Amino acid sequence: MIDLAINAKLAHTILTGFIKSEITRAGFKRAVIGLSGGIDSALSCFLAADALGPENVLAVRMPYKSSSQDSLDHAQLVINTTAVQSLTVPITEIVDPLFERLPDADDMRRGNVMARTRMIILYDQSEAFKGLVVGTGNKTEILLGYSTLYGDSACALNPIGDLYKTQVRQLSRDLGIPDEIVDKAPSADLWAGQTDEDELGFTYKEVDKLLYLLVDERYSPDECIEAGFADEFVHQVIERVRRNHFKRVLPPIAKLTNRTVGYDFLYPRDWGT
Amino acid sequence: MKQTLALAQINTKLGDVEANLKKHLSFAQEAKSAGADLLIFPELSLTGYALQDIASTVAHHPSAHDPIFAPLLEASQELDLVVGFVDEDDRHRFFIAGAYLSKGKVLHVHHKVYLPTYALFDESRFFAWGDRIQAFDTPTFRAGIAICEDFWHASPPYLLWLDGADILIFTSASPGRGLTNEPKLESARWVEHINQAYASLFTSFTVHANRVGFEDGLHFWGGSTVYDPNGELLVKGPYHKEALVTVEIDLDQLHRTRARLPLLRDERTALVQREMMRIIGERRGTQR
Numbered sequence: 001m002i003d004l005a006i007n008a009k010l011a012h013t014i015l016t017g018f019i020k021s022e023i024t025r026a027g028f029k030r031a032v033i034g035l036s037g038g039i040d041s042a043l044s045c046f047l048a049a050d051a052l053g054p055e056n057v058l059a060v061r062m063p064y065k066s067s068s069q070d071s072l073d074h075a076q077l078v079i080n081t082t083a084v085q086s087l088t089v090p091i092t093e094i095v096d097p098l099f100e101r102l103p104d105a106d107d108m109r110r111g112n113v114m115a116r117t118r119m120i121i122l123y124d125q126s127e128a129f130k131g132l133v134v135g136t137g138n139k140t141e142i143l144l145g146y147s148t149l150y151g152d153s154a155c156a157l158n159p160i161g162d163l164y165k166t167q168v169r170q171l172s173r174d175l176g177i178p179d180e181i182v183d184k185a186p187s188a189d190l191w192a193g194q195t196d197e198d199e200l201g202f203t204y205k206e207v208d209k210l211l212y213l214l215v216d217e218r219y220s221p222d223e224c225i226e227a228g229f230a231d232e233f234v235h236q237v238i239e240r241v242r243r244n245h246f247k248r249v250l251p252p253i254a255k256l257t258n259r260t261v262g263y264d265f266l267y268p269r270d271w272g273t
Numbered sequence: 274m275k276q277t278l279a280l281a282q283i284n285t286k287l288g289d290v291e292a293n294l295k296k297h298l299s300f301a302q303e304a305k306s307a308g309a310d311l312l313i314f315p316e317l318s319l320t321g322y323a324l325q326d327i328a329s330t331v332a333h334h335p336s337a338h339d340p341i342f343a344p345l346l347e348a349s350q351e352l353d354l355v356v357g358f359v360d361e362d363d364r365h366r367f368f369i370a371g372a373y374l375s376k377g378k379v380l381h382v383h384h385k386v387y388l389p390t391y392a393l394f395d396e397s398r399f400f401a402w403g404d405r406i407q408a409f410d411t412p413t414f415r416a417g418i419a420i421c422e423d424f425w426h427a428s429p430p431y432l433l434w435l436d437g438a439d440i441l442i443f444t445s446a447s448p449g450r451g452l453t454n455e456p457k458l459e460s461a462r463w464v465e466h467i468n469q470a471y472a473s474l475f476t477s478f479t480v481h482a483n484r485v486g487f488e489d490g491l492h493f494w495g496g497s498t499v500y501d502p503n504g505e506l507l508v509k510g511p512y513h514k515e516a517l518v519t520v521e522i523d524l525d526q527l528h529r530t531r532a533r534l535p536l537l538r539d540e541r542t543a544l545v546q547r548e549m550m551r552i553i554g555e556r557r558g559t560q561r
Contacts, residue, residue, distance in 0.1 A: 005454040013513055014449065014492055021487035162490075266325040269489045270287050 002209045004166045008174035012050070015159045019051035022157040023132050025273035030131030034122050034152070035059040035078055035086075036189065037071030040160060041136040042078045042181050043172045047159050048134050049082040057084040058129045062118045064190075065092040071189050074181050081178065087125065091117045111190035115151025123154070132156035140165040140204055143211055144237070145244020146196065152188075153247065164211065165204040202233065210237055274525060276413060279309035279352075280497040280518040282510045284486030287321035290331050294319060294341055297356060300517060301348040307519050310413070311353040315444050315484035315497075316385075316420050317369060318357040322446035323488040328399045332361035335372040335379045342372075342379075349374035353411060355418065355482075357444055359400075360384065366401035371418045371444055373409065381409035383418035387426050393448060393491070396422075408436035414524060421445040424467065434475040435542060439527050441471060445483040449494040461494050461512070473504030476530045476537060478522055485515050502530035 023031060031048045035041045048057045059082075061075045079086040095117050099105060105113070122133050135155030137147055139162055147153040160168060165186070172182050186196040186204065197203050210229050213219040214237070219227065224234045250262060259265050281300045286292040297314060304312040316322065319341065320331045333341045335358070345356060353375040360370035360382065368384035384403025388396035406429050408417040417433030417440075424430050424443050433441060451459025464481070472479040478501060485495040497510035499520050508520035531537060 003454065006452050007454055007456050010456060010458070011452060014452075017513060018487055018490070018492060267327060268287060268323045268325055270323075270487075271327065272288050273286060 002212055004164055004170075004208060004212060006163070006167050006170060008171050011163070011171055012047070012175065015047050016051035019048055019134065019157065019159050022270075023052065025270060026132060026156075028130060028132050030056040030058070030129055031134045032058045032060065032122055032125045032129055032131040033134045033136065034118055035061050035075040036136075037061075037068075037074035037078075037181070038186060038189075039168055039172050039177070039181055039184075040138055042074070042177050043168055043175070044134050044136045044160055045078050045082055045084060046172075046175050046177060049084050054083040055085065056131070057082070058125060058131060059084045059086045060122060060125055061086065061088040062091050062121055063088070064090070064095065064114055066192050067189050068192070070184070074178075074184075077178055077181065081176075085129075089121050091121070107191050111188065112148045112151060114190055115148035115188075119151050119154045126156075134159065135161065137161055138163055138165050138168050140208055140211060142248060143215065143241050143244075144200065144207070145240065145247045146200065147247065149247050164208040166208040201236075206233075207237060210234065211241075214238065214241075274413065275521050275523055276311065277307070277309045277519060277521050278480060278499060279304040279307060279312040280480070280482040280499070280510060281312055281314045281318070282483065282485055282495045282497045282514075282516045282518055283314065283318060284493075284515050285318060285321040285484065287488055288324060288327040288331055289321075290319050290333070290341055293321070294344065297354075298344060298348055301352065301354060303517055304519070305351045307517065309352050309519055311355070311411075313355040313442055313444065313480060313482040314357055315482045315493075316357045316371070316446040317359070318444075318484065320357075320359055321488060322448075322484070322493070323491060324359070325395075325399060328359055328367055329361075332359040332367055334361060335370075335374070335382055337377070342374075346374055346377050346379070350377050355442055355444065357420070357446075362401075367399065368403055369396065369400050369420060370403075371420055371442075373411065373416070373418065373442075375411055380411060381407070381416075381418065383407075383420065385420040385423055386429060387422040389422045389425075393450070394422075406432045406436075408433050408438035414439050416440040416442055418442045418444070421447060424471070430471045430475065434477060434537070435540070438477065439524070440478045440480060441475070443468065443479065443481040445481065446493055447483050448491040457512075458494060461496055465496070465498060468498055469500050469504050469506070472500035472502060474536070476502040476527070476534055478502060478527075483510075485513055502526050 033045050059079050095113055126133050133155045135158030138160050141147050187194050213224050221234050225231050333339050335342045355373050357371050360368040371383045373381040386403040390397040408415050415437045417438030419429045449458045468479045468481050480499050482497045484493045494512055495510050496512045497518050499507040501507050510516045510518040
């Protein structure tokens with residue numbers, strides 16, 4: 001029996017404490033969050049608003065012309081429910097001139113450009129609003145590498161990165177995030193009709209259970225198959241986790257001297273605070 | 274005889290000994306006002322926990338000549354203190370250490386003997402192993418100190434018990450982990466279980482001071498406890514919040530419990546020694 005249920009009250013206590021601690025010890029009191037209209041950014045926004053007070057959170061909507069109206073509306077619903085500050089910066093006028101120069105760019109390239117453009121806007125607002133960028137990537141997408149490097153994965157701190165998508169859904173429901181956001185099909189909304197589960201080829205519900213066995217419970221691939229998962233699915237997921245590991249670590253530095261950042265120059269991020 | 278114990282369930286500033294010293298002194302004052310005889314700080318309370326390469330730069334030696342220990346020794350004129358710090362010995366080895374200070378003197382220093390170096394832990398990369406487990410006398414009772422992983426192993430508390438410790442002083446910087454549907458983290462549940470078990474098995478007071486706060490993504494959950502020689506919970510600090518936790522203990526409970534349950538009297542140390550020698554000898558044998 002694979003049980004991914006979590007105690008929402010305890011998770012809320014730890015995660016709001018984490019946000020407040022990481023932001024205040026860095027000398028800030030405010031946060032900036034890109035709000036897509038999806039569940040992950042909604043949850044990060046709710047947690048940040050509870051941790052810092054809604055007046056100290058800036059939610060930024062960054063629609064492209066093909067973004068669905070639902071996404072915009074759901075983001076607005078989060079803004080209204082949490083009473084955070086908000087800003088809308090459409091990215092169409094920024095990315096379309098580039099796409100005109102690169103007419104051959106496929107959906108993947110265009111999606112990456114959009115994700116990285118949003119990162120630029122969030123980090124600009126980080127300076128303008130004097131707040132740190134709070135991440136919105138969950139454990140499932142981090143493990144699967146289902147994100148754009150230096151795009152939606154870019155942040156100063158990430159409160160939800162150790163929660164599987166299944167757990168994000170549960171916590172979101174328990175914290176009162178509106179049903180229409182919790183229940184809709186997850187989508188990066190980079191092109192019309194895109195859904196995560198179509199693109200990945202499996203459901204979050206299914207892959208979360210497998211990842212839980214592989215990662216948290218340290219099952220071998222054979223043990224996962226014995227537990228009832230299809231051979232092909234198990235190996236496909238393991239390969240995906242391996243292939244995308246580069247997104248989870250800093251780029252390697254070629255070691256030359258006796259003391260090198262990342263190898264033997266080791267300090268915690270919270271050094272001195 | 275009654276004693277008032279206080280547990281300083283504090284947050285610390287990572288690598289800022291001066292700032293942490295200030296907090297120690299203010300908690301000492303507060304504990305004194307609350308009538309405490311002994312105030313116990315968590316593991317690495319003067320430095321913070323996830324030090325990595327900071328470790329060698331925040332080391333101090335517990336003596337009146339040390340600028341950090343001088344004021345702590347001064348404060349120990351008022352009430353006994355257990356503080357956590359990085360100790361640097363004469364040969365420049367660095368230890369995770371706990372010192373018992375009383376009436377201006379250092380009564381005991383314990384160096385952590387079990388340095389977890391697995392999963393999220395990396396202690397033996399930065400610290401030397403301690404190699405002594407000894408109880409010591411305070412003005413009113415005999416005690417022993419074990420630091421975090423030291424009491425995840427059964428042997429240090431067992432040895433302290435045999436060496437005469439009636440109060441087991443456990444200090445931790447325990448990172449919370451194991452979020453499930455339960456209202457308590459798995460790590461908290463485990464630590465509370467074993468603290469209660471040690472109190473029961475060794476018919477001793479088991480005192481656990483754990484810290485709170487965050488370092489990078491780690492969080493420390495608090496929930497400091499005192500169990501009596503019957504294994505009964507006497508006091509518990511809040512989870513996740515800084516607090517000064519005080520409780521009065523009755524040392525005469527040792528007499529009452531051990532009259533009823535003479536586990537210490539009946540402990541067969543010579544048998545343990547014989548069997549240990551045999552087991553170690555056989556293990557040597559299999560390695561050849």
